Amino acid sequence: MWMYLGLLAALFLGIHNLCKKHAVQNNETFPVLLGSILSGFLLIGLCYILSVCYPNYAEKNGFVFQNISWQQHGYIFIKGVILAASWLLAYQALKHLPITIVTPIRSAGPFFTFIGAIVIYREAPNLHQWIGFFLIIFSVILYSRIGKKEGIIFKRNKWILAIVAATFLGASSGLYDKFLIQSLNLNAQTLQFWCCFYIILILLVILGFTWFPYAVKRRAFKFRWSIIAVGVLLQMADYFYFKALQDPEALIMLLSAIKRSQILIAVLVGGIIFKEQNKRKKLVPLVGIMLGVFLILYS
Incomplete structure (x- = not known):
């Protein structure tokens, strides 16, 4: 059952990514993020x-x-800080980069989980996992080659660094979720409610220094229907994901892999909607990343 819940989470996350790109395009990023979290918080x-x-x-x-x-509030607040940092970086990167580059890099989150398992838990990867590891690295290099044709130099582009950092923080949050739900016995809706609450407080403090005092930035903000959709879709995805994690038999690494199927919606549909370049060429490293994640997680 938990696998089906994971697939539902992936479906809502895929649509959520499309709405997020629409919301941040030529818009002020921080208030878009705050509006999205507020709309999701109203739902919960x-x-x-x-x-x-x-x-x-x-x-x-x-x-x-x-x-x-x-x-327990303290533990949830820590998750709020991790997620707020991840989303701030991801939203900024998504505003400045094509969705067909951002989403595949985000999909490599299990790669960081793999590294953490080796460094922190001293796990010994098998041959298939090592192959998956290097396949992801090779696919990201391919993306950097394609990105150069669109004027995106991976080594010197701060938004690429931002999306990589956001992916690392997102993977850390995913590992932390299992501790919160299975060790602290928090249910899905309790975790969602208080995590949203703390993220809103954190964002209000940040916007108090970076956005509210500046009239030019306030005028540059455009409200769009997709801002509300982002928050609602994220809460629905998180609900199904956390419900899946409540199952004692749920495997966090396998759930992480199932969630990555959202990439198909973002790259295939998103590339068409936003008329991005080199869509066919991006399918090759996309398949490489998905195959690498599959080898790491399913072996």
Whole structure:
């Protein structure tokens, strides 16, 4: 069952990525991110109000919010900091780079999990995992060659560095999720509600220094329907992902691989919608990254 929940999460994440590109294109990035998180928080907040006003109905339909300790709040706040940093970097990179380059690099998140397993947990990869490791490296090099044709030099482009850093932080957050859900016994909706709450606080502080005081930046912001869609789709994807993680038999590395199937929507559909260049050439390294992730996770 948890695999099907993972596929649902991947479907919503794929559509979420398309809406995110539409929201940030020629727009102020930080308020777009804040608006997206706020819209998602309103959705999960309605479920919270439902659980308070109609507890029996909420419990019957699986919308129970736990009372958690201050220590658990601290752990969730740490996740909020990691995610806020990851999203700030990812949104900025997506604004300045084609979605057909950003999403495949983001899809290499399990690569960082693989490195962490070797360095932190002293795991010994097998032959298939090593092949997958080098296949991902080779595919990213191919993307850099294609990127040069679009004026994107990987070594000197700060937005490439930003999306790589965002991917690393996102992979760290994914590993942390299993600890929060299986070790601290947090359910999906409780984690979503408080994580969103803390991310909003963090973003309000950042925007208080970087956006609110500047009238020029405020006028440059354009509200779009996709801002709301991004937040709602993300909450739906996270709900199914966290529900899958609640299953004791769920494998975080396998779930991570299933989530990466969102790349097909972003690259194939996104490339057509946003009329990006070299779509066919990008399919080769795309297949390479997906095959590398498959070898690492499924072996």
